[in-house]
Amino acid sequence: MSRIFGIDLGTTNSLIAVMEEGKPRIIPDPQTGALLLPSVVALGPNGTLAVGQRAVELEQEFSQSEASAGSDENKVVVIRSVKRYMGLGGDELAPEERRRYSFAELSGPVVKFRVGERVYTPPQISADILRALKSRAEAALGEKVERVVITVPAYFNDAQRQATKDAGRLAGLEVVRLLNEPTAASLAYGLGEMASGKVAVYDLGGGTFDISILSIKEGIFEVLATNGDTHLGGDDMDQALAEFITEGLPESLAHDRRFWPLIRAAAESCKRRLSAEMVSKVELELDGTRIERVVSREEFERRIKPLVDRTIERCSMALKDAGVAPGEIDAVVLVGGATRVPLVQRAVEELFGRKPLCSLDPDLVVAMGAAVQAGVLMGKRDDVLLLDVVPLSLGIEAMGGVMERLIHRNTTIPTSVKERFTTAVDNQTFVDIHVLQGERELARDCRSLARFKLGPIPPQPAGVPRIEVTFMIDANGILNVTARDERTGLEHSVEVKPSYGLTEEEIERMLEEAIDYGEQDIEERLRIVARTEAEQILNAFAKQLNEFPDLIEPEERSQAEAVAQKLRAALDEGADRETIKRLTDELNELTTPFAHRIMDRAIKQALEHKSVDEISS
Amino acid sequence: MIRCPSCGCEQSEKIVCEQCTGPLPVDLDLFAALGLERRLSLEPAELERIYHEISRRIHPDRFANSPQEVREASLKSTALVTRAYRTLRDPVSRGLYWLELHGTKLAEDNKQVPSELAALVFEVQEQLAELRDTEEPSSRQSLLETIAQSREAAQREMDQAREQLVANFAKWDQKSASQAELLAELKALLSRIAYLRTLLRDIDREIEPSVPR
Incomplete structure (x- = not known):
């Protein structure tokens, strides 16, 4: 059987690692030597354009260009932090998340990014990142990558875990195990520095926060409790800093989707500098407006204090659930890039009363742990065993809309519970079970996980049928439901309707689509983007000339037509992207005044048809 | 009697196979799951030791490359052992389980103030x-x-x-x-x-x- 690889599918960066000679090793990009793959994906109208560093470059190239501002059909969209969208329904997006990208169907069970005429779900975009890691490792090692362990935040709910598994499947990988990130980190450390004792792992990544309390004893890594927030991380610090940087700017600059990549990048690099320096200067140019801001570490800390306080509250909850006092912790481990922020380190040290360990690089430690667990799953380390927990309670909606808890949070997994169901009215043929996840008392305050339909049940008087339902949470933290008729002992069919996430049919369809576009060359795809854009502007220009010949100056017309002709010729010859792009931009510039005149007339005409009242209201 | 999915031998119901120490897909009471006699007083450290020892043998992480049937047995028996450990570790839940084993439970309407x-x-x-x-x-x-x-x-x-x-x-x-x-x-x-x-x-x-x- 092929080897199992460990993947850290991070919000900001992703890595792939494998066990070599009993030690975890991160596999670098064979060309550049880079260990981290930026979790950034560039999408064009015809599919994925680039992943990683190349996508970061495209983000800069396209950030203020027509391709991102222009019509939907020729858009290039660069997506970051897709992990924050995993397992979410469209209606669960925060306002600032909605502003970032263009979305389709905001009411559906899955977030859908709109890119031109296509839509992409978060698992599809994550699959692009996984494919890039897979091909990196295959190129570096010359062996197939087929089976993987993928790490997830410990506080990920069922839908977020399922979405991660779906991403693996879409990338053509067998996900042997989903592994909680803090647990992975403890494995990486535990083999060396901590032979036994109670350990706290504080993991503040790009988009997610986890705290796990573990007990390590003779190779058994037992998670006692975990807590966290799957929407809290370095990204939120960047956001807080971005708000400071853009304070006082008009809405049109501060909140325009086109400028966000620039503002975000400036905020992020400022945050990084402030880990070493006390003062940092931000310089930015947005649409000709120069912005200069001096940010002190003090100001930065004031802005992010509420975020850090939230993590500390979560730590206290985890300690309480674990039944461990802060002083009983033998070691504290810091994981995730955001733990480089001095305020974070001070807060953690203050809570636990000891200096945190950070001898392993906080960006690499999770991937190393994933490789260790891959080794365990290959049977290479039978001295090590992880006993992890489910982060959120699982229950069903009972009478009166109350959440009836079946499995409590921090229960060791795998775990199962059996419940008996029957019918409420005579001849009822189906029983519906609404499964929930969360800590609140009322069903409507918990997160809906799925609706299960038991049946068909042979017609019988109410209360006679006895169906035993087993709720099993597997070692990945994912729920499986089976049902059995108690009298016949036969398995009962269960129809599952997940509340969030993709259906089996949708995944099948995506798998087919992925084959269609998967192998296209990036440059070729970028060229297609440029060609589409060129064709659109040519068509628009021809149409406008035909409809509004009176609105263009003769001089303008001859210049523009000359460029249009060159562009058409370039397209016919199959010219390179740069040539097409240059001519497109030139034509665009020459015809802008003409387009404005057409727009002015349209507005005027529209106003003439309305009364004064309508205009002022 | 139960058949072991790993080695195929037939044997009495236990959590691990006597022949190959693989997991058996059993449905035992929680004391039997941990191989314990039915007793109310249990030593927490001893209970943990037993739980860890059984988990090392039957946990799904040990059977990632095994046939489906073995993996299912591992999942089922590990879930049972985990529930047994959690229930018996705490004196109160152990007491409640004892009542259940003896066909009784706390009254639903436990409203009467002692x-x-x-x-x-x-x-x-x-x-x-x-x-x-x-x-x-x-x-x-x-x-x-x-x-x-x-x-x-x-x-x-x-x-x-x-x-x-x-x-x-x-x-x-x-x-x-x-x-x-x-x-x-x-x-x-x-x-x-x-x-x-x-x-x-x-x-x-x-x-x-x-x-x-």
């Missing part, structure tokens, strides 16, 4: 009601302090009840009383603990209203 707690419960309910009606910060503060004292009193009662429970376990294991008497005593004590637990929860809800999402 007489020895009546005074405390009455006092706390009154303090909580007063807190709900008080808005002035300094009076709230002094009320909160009073409630904190009541909470301590309730916690002391709880600690005592739990200690008594563990002490009685040893006595009951020696079968000095009849089964019926034993169950009645166990039930009375567990019902007192359940009542105190509700009381403490009610206090906590009033004094720290923020519940995690």
